[in-house]
Amino acid sequence: MLRTVAVCSWFLALSLAARAQGGMFDKPAGARSPGTHQGALAFVGARLLPVSGAPIDDGVLLVRDGRIAAIGPRATTPIPAGTPTRAVAGKVIIPGLVDTHSHVGGGWGADGSAPIQGETRQLDALDARDEGFQRAQAGGITTINVMSGSGHLMSGQTLYVKNRDANTVEQLCYRWPDGTPMGGMKMANGTNSQRDPPFPGTRGKSAALVREHFVKALEYQRKLDAAGADAAKRPDRDLAMEAMLEVLSGQRIVQHHTHRHDDVLTVLRLQKEFGFRVVLHHVSEAAKVADEIAASGVASSLIMIDAPGGKIEAADYDARGALELVSRGALVAIHTDDWITDSRLFLRAGALAIRNGLGEDAALAALTLHGARMLDLQDRVGSLEVGKDADFVLLSGAPFSVWTQVLETWSGGEQVFDREKPADRLYAVGGWGAGRPRSQAVCCMLGEEHGATPRAQEDR
Amino acid sequence: MKSLRHLTFAAGTLALFGLPAGALPAGALPPWAQDLAVRAERLHTSAGAPIQDGVVLVRGGKIVAVGPAGTVQIPAGLRVLRAAVATPGLVDAHTVVGLTGYLNQPTDQDQLDRSAPMQPELRALDAYNARERLVEWVRGFGVTTLHTGHGPGALIAGQTMVVKTRGETVEEAVLVPRAALACTLGPTTHPGGDKSPGTTGKELALLRDKLLKAKAYRDKRAAGGDKAPERDLGLETLADALDGKLPLMITAQRHVDIANALRLRAEFGFTLWLDGAAEAYTMIEPLKQAAVPVIVHPAMQRPEGEAENLSMENAGLLRAAGLTIALQTGFEAYVPKTRVLLYEAAVHARYGLGAEAALAACTIDAARLLGLGQRLGSLEVGKDGDLALYDGDPFEYTTHCVATVIDGVVVFEGRR
Numbered sequence: 001m002l003r004t005v006a007v008c009s010w011f012l013a014l015s016l017a018a019r020a021q022g023g024m025f026d027k028p029a030g031a032r033s034p035g036t037h038q039g040a041l042a043f044v045g046a047r048l049l050p051v052s053g054a055p056i057d058d059g060v061l062l063v064r065d066g067r068i069a070a071i072g073p074r075a076t077t078p079i080p081a082g083t084p085t086r087a088v089a090g091k092v093i094i095p096g097l098v099d100t101h102s103h104v105g106g107g108w109g110a111d112g113s114a115p116i117q118g119e120t121r122q123l124d125a126l127d128a129r130d131e132g133f134q135r136a137q138a139g140g141i142t143t144i145n146v147m148s149g150s151g152h153l154m155s156g157q158t159l160y161v162k163n164r165d166a167n168t169v170e171q172l173c174y175r176w177p178d179g180t181p182m183g184g185m186k187m188a189n190g191t192n193s194q195r196d197p198p199f200p201g202t203r204g205k206s207a208a209l210v211r212e213h214f215v216k217a218l219e220y221q222r223k224l225d226a227a228g229a230d231a232a233k234r235p236d237r238d239l240a241m242e243a244m245l246e247v248l249s250g251q252r253i254v255q256h257h258t259h260r261h262d263d264v265l266t267v268l269r270l271q272k273e274f275g276f277r278v279v280l281h282h283v284s285e286a287a288k289v290a291d292e293i294a295a296s297g298v299a300s301s302l303i304m305i306d307a308p309g310g311k312i313e314a315a316d317y318d319a320r321g322a323l324e325l326v327s328r329g330a331l332v333a334i335h336t337d338d339w340i341t342d343s344r345l346f347l348r349a350g351a352l353a354i355r356n357g358l359g360e361d362a363a364l365a366a367l368t369l370h371g372a373r374m375l376d377l378q379d380r381v382g383s384l385e386v387g388k389d390a391d392f393v394l395l396s397g398a399p400f401s402v403w404t405q406v407l408e409t410w411s412g413g414e415q416v417f418d419r420e421k422p423a424d425r426l427y428a429v430g431g432w433g434a435g436r437p438r439s440q441a442v443c444c445m446l447g448e449e450h451g452a453t454p455r456a457q458e459d460r
Numbered sequence: 461m462k463s464l465r466h467l468t469f470a471a472g473t474l475a476l477f478g479l480p481a482g483a484l485p486a487g488a489l490p491p492w493a494q495d496l497a498v499r500a501e502r503l504h505t506s507a508g509a510p511i512q513d514g515v516v517l518v519r520g521g522k523i524v525a526v527g528p529a530g531t532v533q534i535p536a537g538l539r540v541l542r543a544a545v546a547t548p549g550l551v552d553a554h555t556v557v558g559l560t561g562y563l564n565q566p567t568d569q570d571q572l573d574r575s576a577p578m579q580p581e582l583r584a585l586d587a588y589n590a591r592e593r594l595v596e597w598v599r600g601f602g603v604t605t606l607h608t609g610h611g612p613g614a615l616i617a618g619q620t621m622v623v624k625t626r627g628e629t630v631e632e633a634v635l636v637p638r639a640a641l642a643c644t645l646g647p648t649t650h651p652g653g654d655k656s657p658g659t660t661g662k663e664l665a666l667l668r669d670k671l672l673k674a675k676a677y678r679d680k681r682a683a684g685g686d687k688a689p690e691r692d693l694g695l696e697t698l699a700d701a702l703d704g705k706l707p708l709m710i711t712a713q714r715h716v717d718i719a720n721a722l723r724l725r726a727e728f729g730f731t732l733w734l735d736g737a738a739e740a741y742t743m744i745e746p747l748k749q750a751a752v753p754v755i756v757h758p759a760m761q762r763p764e765g766e767a768e769n770l771s772m773e774n775a776g777l778l779r780a781a782g783l784t785i786a787l788q789t790g791f792e793a794y795v796p797k798t799r800v801l802l803y804e805a806a807v808h809a810r811y812g813l814g815a816e817a818a819l820a821a822c823t824i825d826a827a828r829l830l831g832l833g834q835r836l837g838s839l840e841v842g843k844d845g846d847l848a849l850y851d852g853d854p855f856e857y858t859t860h861c862v863a864t865v866i867d868g869v870v871v872f873e874g875r876r
Contacts, residue, residue: 306803307597309562310795339762340795345807351857402806402857429811432742435768 040064041413042079045089049399051369052383061093063390066413071384094364094399095383096142096163096391096411097346098371100301101255101281101335104132104343109148109156109186115199115206116213118247119239120156122146123173123181128166129437131427136163136343137417138428140393140406141336143174143372143381150188150257153200153210157243158183158255160375162389164411165438174377176251184279184375185247188257189266190313207266214274217244253277253376255301259284259313268296279374281335284314286321294328299374301333302366303340304352322366323357332362333371344428351400364399389413492626493521494868497534498847500546504854506824506838516546518845521867526839541870543862545854547819548838549604549846551826552801553755553786554709554735556611558588558595558623562797568592571611571791573618577649577657578670580701581693582618584609585637588630590623594798598789599625600876601802602848602861605635607830611791612644612711612736615657615667619697620709622830624846626866639830640709640733641701643667645717646766664720671728674698707731709755713738713766722750733829736790738763738770741777753784753829756821758799759807761790775821776812786826787818802848806855815855851875 041063048059050071060077062070070077079085107125110117126146136144142163148155160174160182173181189206193199200206220241227233235241246252254276258264264280271278280286280300286293293300300321308317325332334349336342341349350363358366372382381389390413397404406428409417417424426434496518503514505526515532517525525532534540561568570587573579588608589595598606609620622636650658657663678699680689689695700706710721713736725732734740735755740747747754756775763770771777779785787808789799801822809818827837836844845868852859864872 305796306800307562307594307796307798309593310564310792310797312563312565314795315563339764342760342762345760348857354858355860400858402810402855405810429773430763430769430771431773432739432769432771434771435763 040069040080040083042083042085043088043093043394044074044079044085045087046091046093046394048384049092049094049364050384051095051365052385058089059093061384061392063410063413066390068384068386068388068390068392070386088394091407092395092397092399092404093384094140094393094395095368096381096389096393096409097140097367098143098333098369098375098377098382099136099141099336099338099343099346100145100279100333100371100374101303102132102136102141102144102146102338102343103149104136104144104338105130105146105161106132107146107148107159110152110154113198115152115193115195115209116154117152117156117240118154118185118213118243120148122148122157122159122183123169126159126161126169126172128169128172131435131437132338132343133161133163133166133172134417134424134427134438136336136338136346137409137411138406138419138424139336139342139344139346140395140409140417141343141346142389142391142393142409142411142416143375143377145184145255145335145375147184147186147255150186150192151195153187153189153193153206154213155186155188157252158186160184160377162412164414164416174375174380182376184253184255185243186257187254190257190259190263191311192257192313203263203266207270210270211273213244214248214270214276217241217248218274221245221248247276248274250277253279253374255279255281255374257281260316261285261288263313264289265292268292268298271296271298279333282314282337283321284308284317287318287324288316290321290324290328290330293325294330299331299333299370300325301335301371301374302353303337304334304349305341306352319352319356322353322362326358326362331370331373332366333374334363334366335371347399347404347406348402351402354400360400490521490867492632492867492869493845495519495538496845496865496868496870497538497540498546498849498865499529499534499540499542500544500849502545503839504545504547504819505840506548506820507840514546516839516845516847518865518868521845521869523839523841523843523845526841541849541863541865543849544852545850545859546839547602547848547850547854548823549836549844549848549864549866550602550801550805550822551605551607551786551830551832551837552598552603552789552822553607553826553829554620554788554790555598555606555608555798555801556791557598557606557789557798558590558592558608559584559610560594560791560797561589562593562597564794564797571609571617572613574614574651577614577651577666578616579614579618579694580616580641580697582610583638584619584621585630585634588621588623588633590627590630590633595625598798598800599864600861600872600874601800602850602854602864603801604846604848604864604866604871605827605830605832605836607639607788607826609639610642612642613648613791614644615649615663616670616698617642617644622832624866625864626869626871635832636830638706640707641697642709642711644711645720646711646713648766660716660720664724667724668727671698671702671724674702675728678702701730702728704729704731707733709733709735711735713757713770715739715742717766718743719746722746722752725750725752735788736767737778738767738774741771741774742769744778744781744783747778747783748781753786754778755786755788755829756808758788758790758804759811760799760804772807772811775808776814776817779813779817779821784825784829785821786829787822802854802861806857809855815853818855 105126109120369382394408559571610618623633627633677695824837849863
């Protein structure tokens with residue numbers, strides 16, 4: 001508790017320091033705005049889709065100090081005198097998109113030595129300058145759960161990322177109140193994690209190894225509890241077990257790759273046995289076990305792909321899973337699994353769910369607020385609500401039309417994508433140099449002086 | 461229907477195999493062909509302006525009338541399919557579907573044999589699974605014709621063919637048994653280790669050597685006599701390419717590989733279809749000078765590896781420069797196991813190509829490139845009764861394909 005308070009006041013100090021550094025509009029000429037998030041700005045006239053409430057036509061979205069300060073119809077939402085405004089009539093504004101499952105940044109946690117490696121952290125593996133983050137910004141994605149792959153039963157701690165132009169991974173982290181980076185625990189079952197020993201060769205063995213690991217964690221917990229305040233009696237520190245304690249306490253949500261109907265039920269069975277919080281990921285055969293998933297109360301984050309197959313466990317992929325789950329009251333998000341699908345076209349994934357029966361509102365929620373709930377970030381992002389982070393996307397039209405484009409993406413009150421800027425446009429459509437990270441000379445040399453680092457520290 | 465299938469097998473086998481590419485005997489109808497009318501609120505013909513409330517009349521599998529509803533008499537009792545929008549059946553200018561299977565196991569991946577870098581003797585005809593689920597899948601998105609066969613990844617991977625997405629055997633499906641020779645340039649052709657090719661220079665040295673051998677083989681065979689070489693299936697195939705009877709479809713993504721393809725063609729004079737061509741937008745002048753058609757990579761192909769500079773605007777840029785283009789779904793190694801031509805065309809359309817040109821590039825332009833422009837690709841009298849029907853703007857993400865028609869036969873009906 002003491003530690004939390006101390007860290008919080010440290011953050012507060014930094015954040016005040018950041019705020020003293022200048023406003024949103026005084027960035028040096030020609031420089032990208034890396035961390036300037038100060039002052040207020042009003043977007044006027046757009047159709048606002050808050051997700052948390054009904055659409056607002058001819059709306060006002062007022063942003064101040066990186067947060068949403070006001071939202072409502074123009075007629076009833078006063079804009080403080082002197083506030084700079086952007087006229088955006090005819091455009092549509094939606095919350096910044098939340099991608100619950102992505103591999104941008106190219107980070108690998110676990111290696112090939114063992115099937116369970118919960119001690120590895122995405123934090124130590126991710127490349128914050130990867131061009132994938134730029135492409136995700138071009139797709140309107142402002143929050144990302146970056147994970148290791150699914151080739152392990154447990155491939156390590158994931159990282160919840162605020163998508164902005166960053167120099168270091170620390171600048172990207174969402175943080176728990178104690179200041180440690182937020183993330184989940186990536187797990188998988190089915191075929192990807194079955195390999196030669198020491199990896200499991202069957203589904204039964206996979207589940208047995210996972211159960212064993214959870215039992216071991218319970219034992220570790222019991223020893224800790226028994227030791228109480230007596231440091232001498234405590235078991236030695238064990239990184240894998242410490243991560244498991246966060247899983248058992250519910251702080252660290254298990255983000256679980258699973259495709260086939262029986263694999264899904266195995267996850268639910270283990271969840272019931274050990275009580276951890278879990279989100280099902282991909283869930284190709286969700287439609288087959290929609291009743292069971294809905295009854296369990298477990299959330300699902302689905303992938304939308306263009307054709308079935310590609311591997312045995314996705315052979316019966318059924319895009320109607322989203323509809324089947326939502327119609328039973330289950331919580332559903334959609335993810336990119338980038339590079340499986342393209343972050344630049346994340347809205348298209350929602351459209352494919354609509355093509356397969358899901359309602360437009362449910363599809364937008366699946367790309368925003370519902371994903372935020374699966375990352376414990378629903379109080380901070382996922383909808384356009386006063387007090388939430390100013391994460392939003394300016395669209396040229398209705399969200400799910402092929403003819404609509406992301407015009408601008410704002411993350412924490414910073415504009416991180418502007419289709420009008422050639423450097424941003426390159427990442428949006430591709431072209432010469434799009435496969436390389438953005439120029440560090442442009443993005444980051446000025447970053448330290450202009451708030452990038454302090455802004456990130458402010459993210460608690 | 462069952463008896464029709466048997467009939468089809470016999471007729472297909474006997475009739476098609478002895479014929480040059482793409483030809484049925486004049487006046488002959490495929491035995492499965494049927495009569496049908498399609499009426500669409502908006503009819504895109506790929507042969508002129510869209511027709512409001514248009515009708516296409518198909519008899520014996522061929523289009524016999526196209527026009528506004530008021531001008532086309534639909535015979536009493538004829539089945540009429542209705543839809544918001546109809547287009548010609550889509551023509552995928554390059555895929556590997558049917559050779560590659562959806563399970564992605566070694567046993568259903570027949571698009572590439574890696575035992576040797578150059579195997580022109582491999583025929584697509586011997587490897588196509590007409591009942592493959594991916595064929596059924598793309599058929600449900602309005603695709604009626606596939607240019608499919610051996611895939612990218614080897615200097616000469618093997619032959620391709622053109623099929624319709626119908627039939628339960630390759631004999632029922634095939635239109636052109638041997639359409640092109642699939643070649644690849646670039647790092648994906650390097651098997652690794654000490655095996656050749658291991659460099660870009662070696663790729664071209666191997667290809668030039670092989671083509672020179674084919675030239676010598678052809679000339680010695682033509683001269684006849686005791687010194688005539690024994691038949692060699694691979695060299696025989698390459699000799700046909702040198703004689704202009706068989707195009708080389710060369711997959712090349714990087715500008716250096718595109719330049720190499722053009723140089724090889726200049727030296728040997730074969731017909732070249734450039735495939736993939738991620739960096740073609742940087743090579744527009746040389747491509748124009750060579751007048752080479754480009755089968756442009758899928759719009760949503762991942763921008764990585766040798767395609768890291770891929771632009772979703774490539775197709776639009778090339779077409780605006782006056783180049784002939786066609787659209788494709790290419791090859792996918794993992795998930796999704798195939799791309800969908802309708803989806804790719806939509807993204808090309810959005811990113812600079814425009815709806816009209818995108819539709820042309822996956823119908824009539826693709827058909828012309830494949831040498832089938834007289835038979836397929838547009839809704840015109842005399843052409844095959846191949847159509848795709850939709851419940852809205854075909855390229856809109858949320859529109860469904862509601863029916864697919866091949867030779868007047870409804871081969872898909874639903875809401876995909």
